[in-house]
Amino acid sequence: MVCHYGKDLKEMIEQVKGYTKSGKVADYIPALLKANGDDIGVAIFDGNETCFSEGEHHKPFTLQSISKVLTLALALMDHGEDVVFSKVGMEPTGDPFNSIAKLESHIPSKPLNPMINAGALAVTSLIKGSSNEEKLDRLIQFVRELSGNSQITYNQNVAKSEFETADLNRSLAYFMKQHGVISGEVDVLLDFYTKQCAIEVDCEDLAKIGYSLAHQGEHPDKNYSIIPFEIARLVKTFMVTCGMYNASGEFAIRVGIPAKSGVSGGIVGAVPGGIGIGLYGPALDEKGNSIAGMKLLELISAKYHLSIF
Numbered sequence: 001m002v003c004h005y006g007k008d009l010k011e012m013i014e015q016v017k018g019y020t021k022s023g024k025v026a027d028y029i030p031a032l033l034k035a036n037g038d039d040i041g042v043a044i045f046d047g048n049e050t051c052f053s054e055g056e057h058h059k060p061f062t063l064q065s066i067s068k069v070l071t072l073a074l075a076l077m078d079h080g081e082d083v084v085f086s087k088v089g090m091e092p093t094g095d096p097f098n099s100i101a102k103l104e105s106h107i108p109s110k111p112l113n114p115m116i117n118a119g120a121l122a123v124t125s126l127i128k129g130s131s132n133e134e135k136l137d138r139l140i141q142f143v144r145e146l147s148g149n150s151q152i153t154y155n156q157n158v159a160k161s162e163f164e165t166a167d168l169n170r171s172l173a174y175f176m177k178q179h180g181v182i183s184g185e186v187d188v189l190l191d192f193y194t195k196q197c198a199i200e201v202d203c204e205d206l207a208k209i210g211y212s213l214a215h216q217g218e219h220p221d222k223n224y225s226i227i228p229f230e231i232a233r234l235v236k237t238f239m240v241t242c243g244m245y246n247a248s249g250e251f252a253i254r255v256g257i258p259a260k261s262g263v264s265g266g267i268v269g270a271v272p273g274g275i276g277i278g279l280y281g282p283a284l285d286e287k288g289n290s291i292a293g294m295k296l297l298e299l300i301s302a303k304y305h306l307s308i309f
């Protein structure tokens with residue numbers, strides 16, 4: 001199979017570049033402010049050695065919320081659905097990703113889904129391992145397998161910068177601890193969570209991760225399954241219903257590809273049975289999604305008829 005996305009995609013990137021000007025780089029994690037808001041990069045992986053890539057596709061960026069998809073898969077592989085969904089729900093929220101509102105208004109108090117911060121913290125608390133070091137090693141190994149890149153690691157500066165400023169996430173965790181959703185030391189959980197969010201990739205790694213998810217966890221280069229079929233299906237469903245935070249409904253209509261974004265400006269797309277897309281554009285819209293990235297995905301989906309609906 002040969003990538004046939006070349007010329008059109010180049011034109012599409014030119015078309016969306018202007019959108020970066022109306023977005024803003026995330027500033028609540030100080031280290032993320034170093035990003036260049038004008039950047040836009042994309043890679044497409046179609047299962048072959050060759051991916052289409054363009055723009056800043058080799059620039060490293062941190063996964064941030066994209067990691068939530070991967071910790072969900074790992075926690076499900078560690079414990080199964082019953083345990084995981086006793087701690088976190090399956091419904092979209094319509095609230096910003098870091099909101100505490102629904103934790104308080106819902107009885108019993110468990111986060112509505114694993115793609116918001118509260119839900120991701122609850123999921124992360126389930127990852128197996130005797131220490132944070134062991135848990136992080138397992139997660140990084142998982143990301144390396146999914147991307148086929150054995151060099152992947154986490155960015156210590158970004159992790160430290162988030163850990164020092166993560167008081168909102170701390171408050172979500174304390175609230176959940178009080179209500180028995182999580183147990184243990186909050187700062188130990190925050191240490192692991194901020195490192196998970198700081199795992200660093202580029203667009204090509206992300207496109208391969210997307211491809212693995214699109215193909216039920218199949219290894220991008222070899223021929224074996226890293227994520228069981230049922231878990232890959234479940235994770236992709238969350239990507240559709242909750243992956244773009246409180247923009248997920250509009251995204252499903254305009255793009256229709258299972259996807260997950262992060263505040264560093266990354267977006268992973270997984271076209272079921274088709275390509276994986278890795279995208280980077282750190283200028284964000286008001287909901288925290290890459291502003292040019294969203295537009296680019298809309299154009300790609302329309303042009304190549306990729307909507308699953």
Ligand code: GLN
Pocket residue numbers: 063064065066097098117162169197261262263264288
């Ligand atoms: N690390 C970020 C946070 O917890 C991730 C959020 C995001 O990418 N939306 O705030």
